[in-house]
Every structure is written in C-alpha cells, then in structure tokens.
Amino acid sequence: MTAKDVVFSKLSSWGTGPRKFFRKELLPVLADLRLAIVLLLAIAIFSISGTVIEQGQSAAFYQANYPEDPALFGFLTWKVLLFIGLDHVYRTWWFLSILILFGSSLTACTFTRQLPTLKSAQRWQYYEQEKQFKNLALSAEVKNVSLDHLKQTLESRRYLVFQEGNKLYARRGIIGRIGPIIVHASMLIILAGSIVGSMTGFIAQELVPSGKIFGIQNIIDAGPFSESQMPQDWAVKVNRFWIDYTPDGTIDQFYSDLSVVDREGQERDRQTIHVNKPLRYDGITFYQADWGIAGVKVRINRSPVLQLPMAQLDTGGKGRIWGTWVPTKTDLSEGVSLLAKDLQGTVLIYDNDGQLVSTVREGMSLDINGVTLYVDEVVGSTGLQIKADPGIPIVYAGFGLLMISVLMSYVSHSQIWGLQQGDRLYIGGKTNRAKVAFEREVVALLDQIESEQTIS
Incomplete structure (x- = not known):
C-alpha cells in the first residue's frame, strides 16, 4: 500500500465516523417522540410566559411590577426576569435554540419514520398462498365469485386495483399516509416563520402630535x-x-389620520386608523394604541398663535392630567397655569397661588393679569405601536397547510388482496384507522358481490 492509499484510507475512515455517530447515536435521539413532546411543552410554556409577562418594557417598568419583596411565586423578581430574558422571550438565544432543536426533531422523525412508512405503503406484493390471508385480521373465503367481479366492485368503491392472473391487490386512501409528512412540513414552516420574525422583526412606540412627520426611532424590541x-x-x-x-x-x-410621504413630501398612501383597524404599508403595521395631549395653542392680546407643550402631571394614580404655564408679563414674573384632562376642549386656568380662576373652552378668551388670553386649541398626540414581522406570512402559510394536512391524516389507508383458486376466492384486507368502519365495508362488499353473482 502506498502512502497515498494510507492517506485516503484515513480520510475515508474519518468521514464515516461522524456519519456513523449521527445515524446510529444522534438521529435516534432526535427522532424520539418523548424528546419532541418535551420540546413542544417547553415552547408552549415559554410562549405563555411571553403572553402573560409584558414584553419589551423598560427596566423601571419591571422593577415596579415585579419587585423583589414580595417576589411573584416566591422567586420571579425583576432581576430574575431580566437575567433570563423573559422581557423578550421570543428573541432570546435559548428560545430560538429550542425552536431549532424541535425543528431538527421533526425533520429526523420525518426521515426515519414517516417517509419509510409512506414508502412501505407504496410497496406491495400479491398474496399467492391461502395461508397469507389467514394472517390478516380480516379475511374471508367465498365460492363461485370471479376475481374480475371483485375487481369491478372495488373500482366502483374508488379503490385503485392491480391484477395479475389470479391475484389482485387494491388500495385506497394513500393520502392518509402523506398527511403526517405534510403535518411535519407545515410545523417546520411555522417554526421557520417564527425564527424569521424573531430575527428580522421589530416593535416600536411613538407618541406624535397632530401635524408632525415622524420616523421610527423609539424601538423597544428588535x-x-x-x-x-x-x-x-x-x-x-x-x-x-x-x-x-x-x-x-x-x-x-x-x-x-395618517399619510405615508416620501422624501419630497409627496403622499403615497393615506388612511384613518383606529383601534382594531391599523395602517399597513411596506410590511410595517401602525396600530392605534394610546393618546396624549401634546400642547395648547394660545394667543396673548394680539400676539401670533403660540403652541406651548403640555406635560403629563403626576396625580398619584388618580387619572391623567396635562399642564403648562403661560407667562402674562414679559419679565416672566406672573403667569397662569393651564390644565387639561382630555381633548374635549375644556381648559382649567389657575393663578400663581394655585387658585382656580376660570374654566374656558377652545375658542374662548379670558381677561387675567391685565392681558387677554385666548385658548385656540388643545393639541392631541397619537400613541402608535409600530410592528414589522416578515415571518407572519410564512407562519400563516404554515398554519393553512397544517389544517389541510390534519384533515388528510384522518383519511384511512385501506388495502385489500384477492386470490382465485378454482371456484374459491380468498379475500383479505387491513387498514390503519377506522377499523370497525373498514370491517363493515368489507362485509358489505362481500354481500354485494355474492348477491350480484347470484342474480347473474
């Protein structure tokens, strides 16, 4: 043996080693149904946690809602929650790893069990001896019935029939063997869509005053x-x-009322959205989620219209109120406070001592501190939740295919054999599901061919 042969021999043995380990050791573990069930339960549990626990919030939010004392369930604090990644479950490396492992398990099960089962169902052979029929759970022997008659009867019942001499084989419902394979394929598509969405999607929130153009900046999860x-x-x-x-x-x-505009300010699309009616454009969805008061438009005497920002005040959980301060003297020594709690146009005016002076509505004016204060408009701001998830069409396609494949899986794969020996006809059959219904069908089949043979 030359040195070249030795090298190639070692390379060959090195290559077969990993393949042998994969086929003999790793593949059976991945294809184990128990592993798939455990992974599926883990996915379900963590998916539920991602629904129950608010996702993509700030650290302060979790500190306020998941304190260390008392800890939720005795252990779930904001530190544990953030450390594990339960604030963004669907994008954590361990959740994606579980999805990939579950997908690998489904793939292994498909190639080691489902595909061989389908191939076995497609392979068949004629029964040539009487004893072969006795091994079937359902078999019978009839006299004075021809094999041709049996063939015609089976074809009338939508069986695919093969005949060779005195032997016959018929089958129906092979789609029932294909269904489980498509079930696995559809679940793999759903997993792929989930991973694509987790890796490429984002969620953002924007609070935008009326009349403003905005880009997506406040991304909370991506x-x-x-x-x-x-x-x-x-x-x-x-x-x-x-x-x-x-x-x-x-x-x-x-x-x-939203408009999608290009760089030149030209309008591409315009829609009015509300809760449960979002704007969808270029794969991004804008949901109506919240609201606020951005500011108030006022005039002092004959001044131009001034839009003053209003800030949300801390009320200790007793409702939402926004306020601002309007100077009534040029040296800012005096002014009034304007408060509003909604967009119905009512504004409360307080003096420097915190005393309520008056209540006005939009379009009204008030003489105070030697000036005339006009309240023109309370400007609202829309709270939008913005979401992009390219995996959604893939997930929907997977679920659609899953529903079809589940229906396919309920179709029974039935097989019938026939053997003609003289005036005796041996008939036997088996099915993979609905065995009682199949037994009744075979009995009805025998009754039909015997009655038709008697009449003829």
Missing part, C-alpha cells in the same frame, strides 16, 4: 437583523388625531 425592515425612503405624517366621546364623557374611540 431582532439582530431588523435594520433591513426599517423605512428607508418614506415617513409618516399625522394629519390629525381626535377622540370620539360618549354622552357621559367616556372615550368611545381614537382616530388618527
């Missing part, structure tokens, strides 16, 4: 490759935001 989904040549303008109120003063619905 995958490592989400940059590709960000708008490159367009932005969104909030033309107007308003709230419809019920007669008793409670909020009925939020509305935002």
Whole structure:
C-alpha cells in the first residue's frame, strides 16, 4: 500500500465516523417522540410566559411590577426576569435554540419514520398462498365469485386495483399516509416563520402630535437583523388625531389620520386608523394604541398663535392630567397655569397661588393679569405601536397547510388482496384507522358481490 492509499484510507475512515455517530447515536435521539413532546411543552410554556409577562418594557417598568419583596411565586423578581430574558422571550438565544432543536426533531422523525412508512405503503406484493390471508385480521373465503367481479366492485368503491392472473391487490386512501409528512412540513414552516420574525422583526412606540412627520426611532424590541425592515425612503405624517366621546364623557374611540410621504413630501398612501383597524404599508403595521395631549395653542392680546407643550402631571394614580404655564408679563414674573384632562376642549386656568380662576373652552378668551388670553386649541398626540414581522406570512402559510394536512391524516389507508383458486376466492384486507368502519365495508362488499353473482 502506498502512502497515498494510507492517506485516503484515513480520510475515508474519518468521514464515516461522524456519519456513523449521527445515524446510529444522534438521529435516534432526535427522532424520539418523548424528546419532541418535551420540546413542544417547553415552547408552549415559554410562549405563555411571553403572553402573560409584558414584553419589551423598560427596566423601571419591571422593577415596579415585579419587585423583589414580595417576589411573584416566591422567586420571579425583576432581576430574575431580566437575567433570563423573559422581557423578550421570543428573541432570546435559548428560545430560538429550542425552536431549532424541535425543528431538527421533526425533520429526523420525518426521515426515519414517516417517509419509510409512506414508502412501505407504496410497496406491495400479491398474496399467492391461502395461508397469507389467514394472517390478516380480516379475511374471508367465498365460492363461485370471479376475481374480475371483485375487481369491478372495488373500482366502483374508488379503490385503485392491480391484477395479475389470479391475484389482485387494491388500495385506497394513500393520502392518509402523506398527511403526517405534510403535518411535519407545515410545523417546520411555522417554526421557520417564527425564527424569521424573531430575527428580522421589530416593535416600536411613538407618541406624535397632530401635524408632525415622524420616523421610527423609539424601538423597544428588535431582532439582530431588523435594520433591513426599517423605512428607508418614506415617513409618516399625522394629519390629525381626535377622540370620539360618549354622552357621559367616556372615550368611545381614537382616530388618527395618517399619510405615508416620501422624501419630497409627496403622499403615497393615506388612511384613518383606529383601534382594531391599523395602517399597513411596506410590511410595517401602525396600530392605534394610546393618546396624549401634546400642547395648547394660545394667543396673548394680539400676539401670533403660540403652541406651548403640555406635560403629563403626576396625580398619584388618580387619572391623567396635562399642564403648562403661560407667562402674562414679559419679565416672566406672573403667569397662569393651564390644565387639561382630555381633548374635549375644556381648559382649567389657575393663578400663581394655585387658585382656580376660570374654566374656558377652545375658542374662548379670558381677561387675567391685565392681558387677554385666548385658548385656540388643545393639541392631541397619537400613541402608535409600530410592528414589522416578515415571518407572519410564512407562519400563516404554515398554519393553512397544517389544517389541510390534519384533515388528510384522518383519511384511512385501506388495502385489500384477492386470490382465485378454482371456484374459491380468498379475500383479505387491513387498514390503519377506522377499523370497525373498514370491517363493515368489507362485509358489505362481500354481500354485494355474492348477491350480484347470484342474480347473474
């Protein structure tokens, strides 16, 4: 043996070693049903936790809602939650690893069990001896019935029939063997869509005053490759935001009139959104999620219109109120405070001593501190939740295929053999499900061919 032969021999043995380990050791473990069940339960549990625990919030939010004393369930504090990554479950490396491992388990099961089962169902052979029929759970022997008659009867019952001499084989419902394979394929598609969404999607929140053009900046959760989904040549303008109120003063619905504009300010699309009716554009969805008061437009005597920002005040959990301060002297020595709690146009005015001076509505004026204060408009701001998830179409396609494949899996794969020996006809069959119904069908089949043979 030459040195070259020795080298190639070692390379060959090195290559077969990993393959042998994979086929003999690793593949059976991946294809184990118990492993798949454990992984599926883990995915379900962590998915539920991602639904129950608010995702993508600030550290202060979790500190306030998941304190160390008392800890939720005795152990779940904000430190544990952030350390494990339960604030962004679907993007953690361990959750994605579970998805990949579950997908590997499904793939291994498909190739080691489902595909061989399908191939076995497609392979068949004629029964040539009487004793072969006795091994079937369902078999019978009839006299004075021809094999041709049996063939015609089976074909009328939508069986695919093969005949060779005095032997016959028929089958129906091979799609039932294909169904489980497509079930696995559809689940793999769903997993792939989930991973794509986790890696490339993002969630953002913006609070935008009416009349402003904004880009997506306040991203609260994003995958490592989400940059590709960000708008490159367009932005969104909030033309107007308003709230419809019920007669008793409670909020009925939020509305935002939004326009998608390009770099030159040309409008590409325009829609009015509200809760449960988002704006979808270029793979990004804008949901109506919140609201606020951005500012108030005022005039002092004959001054131009001034839009003063209003800030949300701390009320100790007793409702939401926004306020601002308006100077009534040029040296800022005197002024009034303006408070508003909604967009119905009512503004409360307080003096420097904190005493309520008056209540005015939009379009009204008030003489105070030697000036005339006009309140023109309370400007609202829309709270938008912005989401991009390129994996959603893939997930929907997977679920659609899953529903079809589950129906396919319920189709019974039935097989019938026949053997003609003189005036005796041996008939036997088996099925993989609905065995009682199949037994009744075979009995009805025998009754049919015997009655038809008697008549003829």
